[in-house]
Amino acid sequence: xxxxxxxxxxxxxxxxxxxxxxxxxxxxxxxxxxxxxxxxxxxxxxxxxxxxxxxxxxxxxxxxxxxxxxxxxxxxxxxxxxxxxxxxxxxxxxxxxxxxxxxxxxxxxxxxxxxxxxxxxxxxxxxxxxxxxxxxxxxxxxxxxxxxxxxxxxxxxxxxxxxxxxxxxxxxxxxxxxxxxxxxxxxxxxxxxxxxxxxxxxxxxxxxxxxxxx
Amino acid sequence: xxxxxxxxxxxxxxxxxxxxxxxxxxxxxxxxxxxxxxxxxxxxxxxxxxxxxxxxxxxxxxxxxxxxxxxxxxxxxxxxxxxxxxxxxxxxxxxxxxxxxxxxxxxxxxxxxxxxxxxxxxxxxxxxxxxxxxxxxxxxxxxxxxxxxxxxxxxxxxxxxxxxxxxxxxxxxxxxxxxxxxxxxxxxxxxxxxxxxxxxxxxxxxxxxxxxxx
Numbered sequence: 001x002x003x004x005x006x007x008x009x010x011x012x013x014x015x016x017x018x019x020x021x022x023x024x025x026x027x028x029x030x031x032x033x034x035x036x037x038x039x040x041x042x043x044x045x046x047x048x049x050x051x052x053x054x055x056x057x058x059x060x061x062x063x064x065x066x067x068x069x070x071x072x073x074x075x076x077x078x079x080x081x082x083x084x085x086x087x088x089x090x091x092x093x094x095x096x097x098x099x100x101x102x103x104x105x106x107x108x109x110x111x112x113x114x115x116x117x118x119x120x121x122x123x124x125x126x127x128x129x130x131x132x133x134x135x136x137x138x139x140x141x142x143x144x145x146x147x148x149x150x151x152x153x154x155x156x157x158x159x160x161x162x163x164x165x166x167x168x169x170x171x172x173x174x175x176x177x178x179x180x181x182x183x184x185x186x187x188x189x190x191x192x193x194x195x196x197x198x199x200x201x202x203x204x205x206x207x208x209x210x211x212x213x214x
Numbered sequence: 215x216x217x218x219x220x221x222x223x224x225x226x227x228x229x230x231x232x233x234x235x236x237x238x239x240x241x242x243x244x245x246x247x248x249x250x251x252x253x254x255x256x257x258x259x260x261x262x263x264x265x266x267x268x269x270x271x272x273x274x275x276x277x278x279x280x281x282x283x284x285x286x287x288x289x290x291x292x293x294x295x296x297x298x299x300x301x302x303x304x305x306x307x308x309x310x311x312x313x314x315x316x317x318x319x320x321x322x323x324x325x326x327x328x329x330x331x332x333x334x335x336x337x338x339x340x341x342x343x344x345x346x347x348x349x350x351x352x353x354x355x356x357x358x359x360x361x362x363x364x365x366x367x368x369x370x371x372x373x374x375x376x377x378x379x380x381x382x383x384x385x386x387x388x389x390x391x392x393x394x395x396x397x398x399x400x401x402x403x404x405x406x407x408x409x410x411x412x413x414x415x416x417x418x419x420x421x422x423x424x425x426x427x428x
Contacts, residue, residue, distance in 0.1 A: 056360055056361065057318075057322055057357065057360050059322075068310060071314055071318070072318050072322065073321075074321055075310070075314040075317040076314075099289050099293070100286050103286035103289040103292075104286050104289075106320060108286065110321070110325070111324070115329060115332070126349075127342070128346060132337070135336070150266075
């Protein structure tokens, strides 16, 4: 076995709430029972040319395994899911549908949530932000209602828990501080089911331990 | 062989410029030489419960092949690439890196571009939009500069043309009307290389033919 190493924030901007994208990769590795090392990087280090050879956009996580270097949490989780049992259905059609939900998480649900994060963190003091915020939130509610309609009374998006759920749960977690998730009770319960998984708990504790260091 | 059917706009909002996401799927199918049928859907039809059984978010494209139903252009392109030669490298590491670029296209490059589209189309008449636009554009330039730095003087993002380039080229095309792409000449040339591929040309002509119908 080759050692798996991921990069993570030396100090996460969320102080250890688990919202940084390394959590997705940690969670996937915990689900399939693969050990991994963590290389913490500072905000300064991750913008250096050396780090950008691992991650061209200067972000975390980057993933190394022997001479393989990957980035993008979705691609890393898919790589893990393809090489270990537990995150993708065995039948070809179910597998393709689980991958569809991975792309839906980052391509359809996450962009309006990122807009909210940007509006708060980057444009929070701009004169237009208070007036604009209802529009930003409305776009999120539209997507969450559609997702909630699809989920119905199911536990997961398509049968058993998959890498699609892992990505979706983590994308939705970003909404918890805003109160928006609680307005969609079935999705709040869906996120809670994800968080209750032992693998999630181990991943969360591991990132919190780094952020709790003095 | 089972018939492949994709959905597409009955009338694309762009009038046939090829910016709708069915083009990614058409292009992938042309690259691997697979025939497909197109089911045009109206803006009204795509928001019906019946259509949402194919695509929960009421968008195009949806993809059917026998009893398999997929959505999300990235997931569909990956499905095609996994089942036919021509869009993914044969070596495992190169394949994983190409998939990384597919996720980077929709997860890192497309979100700030979608913000620009939203600012123009949805918030175009809001009082804050003119003042806010430089911030929106600056976030795009940051990502394009990073992408351009990675591309260097290469033709494609990682060796030979792959599904990662297909996705990235189409995501970048959305910027052409804004003039932003032309400020990054190496990326403009990269997009032009994608557009020059015969498979792209066939895909573009096919979507234009639907939009040119009386």
